[in-house]
Amino acid sequence: MKLRLCTIAAGALFAGAALAQDAYVIGVSGAMTGPVAGNYAPVVEAMKAYLEHVNGKGGVNGRKVRVVVLDDQAQPSRAAANAKQLLAQEKVLMLLNTSLSSTYAPMVGESKRAGVPLYFAGSVCPKETYPPADPLQFCSTAFGANLDSQAALAFVRSQAKQPVRIGFAAMAIPIARAEIDYAEGLSKTLGMTPVEKQISPPPTPDYTPFATKLKDANPNWVFSWSPWVSQVRTFEAMRRLGWSGSYITWAHLNAEEELARIRDGQFYVFGTNAFVEDNLPVHAEIRAVAARANLRYPVSYLTEGFVAGLVIENALKNTPWPPTPQKALAAMNRLKVDLKGLRGGPLEWTKENHFRTRQYYRVWRWDPAKNQIARVQDWQAIEVKR
């Protein structure tokens, strides 16, 4: 048995490159298993399902799109190995990363060495995609460092009637800590008083000790920007301690169902993706695609992956056959994707700007009186400039 396995493996190793290159090949390294898979696997699945749907309609420029997905379990070393494998073996046109931010550095290194564009479609957009952008790094995900804090704090200021005493909460992962530090600095320039900052380690059995400290500082607003667990559990713990202020936090994939679970009128979430309850035509499309691919995730989890699918489809449309990473890169450098209402406007990449030229934010909360989600602020644009 073992011997057979080995020969199979060896055969696949040496023969792999001979697979027909009659398609646009995209390589994905994603956190398909491991502790954070819940946030990233739906993105990959939705993106794949959309591109399969495109293939079913005849593909892009008459060619199929082949998506090679490798699992990195959110481990940096595996992401590096995956990137190597995708580049060397599959000769992909672009690399996709849908994993924790800790996998960015290794994939950036590999993409640089190979000169292949790297597209972040799962986690926080790194600053390198903002203008002036790194020539190879692109990003379409909803969250963007610094801009998010600007949007959230602007909302807080627009809502507040008394002076704002603001508290901060984040998970102890580098990217969240950096953002919350930025937000703390920003709040001072906006005339708010930062009163307390709590950083909790990733697996925390009980958030109450952190919440106690935060509550003791007596803030009337708290801003949190982290993975969902840390955001929501800090809030719930604070409420249980009798805190009555307002809490604003990032709308992750699961925001809609969580708002309905928490049912708190002062719990605000802000984000850039339209909610499924809006029932736009595009949502019906997502549902259809998901049903065809037999996806097990709720539709609200699929928006981000659908956006990635649209982006890839559009980028490949402008990549003439036979494709090369350089051609794909050129196409990505002048990209404008109509997102059909999934966001406040089209997603636009230029040579200077690999994030988007304009980022639109909405804010929602639960309306206890009407027992439904209420939109507190409609699309608010922030220009993304250098």
Next chain:
Amino acid sequence: MNVARSSGYYRTRYGEDFALLDTKTQKAWCAVFVAALLAYPFVAGPLALDLANQVLLASLGAIALMLLTGYAGQISLGHAGLLAAGAFTTGILFKELAAPFWLTLPAAALAGAALGVIFGLPSLRLRGLYLAVSTLALHFIVIYAGGEYETRRGFSTGIIVDPPRLGDWALDEPRAWYFVLLAAAAATLLFAANLLRSRTGRAWRAIHGREAVAAALGISVHRAKLSAFVVSSTITAIAGCLFAYYRGFVSAEAFSLYLTIEYVAMVIIGGMGSLLGALLGTVFVVLFPYAIDAAMNLLGLAERLSSVVFAVNYSAFGLVMILFLVFEPQGLVGLWRRAQDWFLLWPFKQRPLAGPR
């Protein structure tokens, strides 16, 4: 070495007892093997080459752990922490001082040696499980320090390390890396094999066997333990430095407890107390996930079950580890020896002796 031959071969001088390769056939096979290793990068595809590099890189760490655990009998669960120490020394020196690799490599080795003393100190008082736990605690502390450095300096997604340079030439080509890593692995292997034939190596085995007897034989138990930790950590830290350059990045998340588990699995699956075992275990553990992937692709399962493939792969690793522990506690090296015996004794059947040889 040290394997009793069944018949027809007698050693007549003490020197022969020390020889690493003692028969002509062995020497011939060894030459063929070396030639095959040297030719490998010219026939292998890009993925196969990267896999070979991964194996070679991991073999350094596995040999180091084998020296410590398989020979000196000191259990350590801090292996990933030591790798991290080497990698972070490299990353920090590179970022802060733009130090070239001929500075970072010895610095990483020094850091490893120093940490080896610290990791080894608990071993003077503790044994077995308690020692394992104390090294585990040290692992968390090293990783915490590394993570703090990253965050405080703003490298929130990891430190990117440029490939090592010699003048105009940069080491960034997989084939060049193959030869560098092969040389490093071969040097480590030879060093380890030689060390084990020396006074130090014999002292390690003695304290593994029984500390009281070793002390009665005039072996300084403390010194032997500390030296085992220092040698092992130095090699490990050097492996960490090479890791940083080969992967091109350093980050605290890359050195999770899972990495330690993989190394321990290499040592156990390979077979305790054997350098060959360390190598076989490394090959097995590194290639296993790829083998499963390839098998599923070949059977056409990957397309049908795309959403579960990764979960299956994940659990398969656990399952195989359990099967090895239950059915072949002596590891791959046990299988290897049994196959050897079978051929040596053929056409006679041999009943394997109980217990380790």
Next chain:
Amino acid sequence: MQIAVNIAVLASIYALICCGYVLIYRATRVLSLAHGELMMLGAYGLYATASLFKGHPLIALAAAAGLALAVGLAVYAALMWRMTGESVLAAVLATIALGILLRGAMMLAFGTLTQHPLRDLGWENASIGLPGGARISAVGAALILSTGLVYGGLFAFLRGTRWGMRMRAAGQNPLLAAQRGIGLHGIYALSWGLATFTGGLAGMLIALDAGLESTLVIIGLKAFPAALVGGLDSLVGALAGSLVVASAEVLLIQYVDPLLSDVVPFFVLLAMLVVRPWGLFGTREELDRV
């Protein structure tokens, strides 16, 4: 006052988890690193029974607890009995491998999304006011209560019953115990069953409080220093160790730096290993026999 409550809740979480480590270790001399996964399996058991017995939350809880006990017995019968007599490292690695296998299997069976068993059971995690202005969540109170019950029950079981005495005897000297006619496999299986039961209970309560997601596994590992600080073969020690580690964590969060709370358990552990390796209440001679 709130701080005292926080310490009590955190300590009872740790204590409830730790008692699994201790039960397995003191009987079989194996350190189970699959405990986190078994906790999670217990929580998923509750998730499954919650949908099975809709509207009967207590039946669901009882069924899930029974399931956890059965899982523990099964783990011993299927795997761990084969590891008796193997080296410490091999046995520990077997539990690690079991953990990996279980994690993959749970991913296959239940997916990767966060679940909320509390909602499935139809309960609310209310906040209860205590004298002195402190507040405690309903699940937190339930945690303290069940930790008390579990430890009380275990003490009574170990001191007062025939099986408990056999269990202690097997832990003290397996050879003598076996010669006196005690079936070691039965005792070992029982300790795995009990450990998984208590661990599963901890998993369920944490999942009720926080939702069921994969970081539960890591929480299982985080409780481990507490078991060692108290002494791996002592239940009293597990309680004391949990209290020490939880106090250190909560006080540091409150008065020094919340970031430290992640490594502090390990600092406490190291300090303990240097000063008193066998823990606060552990048995000294055990050390040489490992």
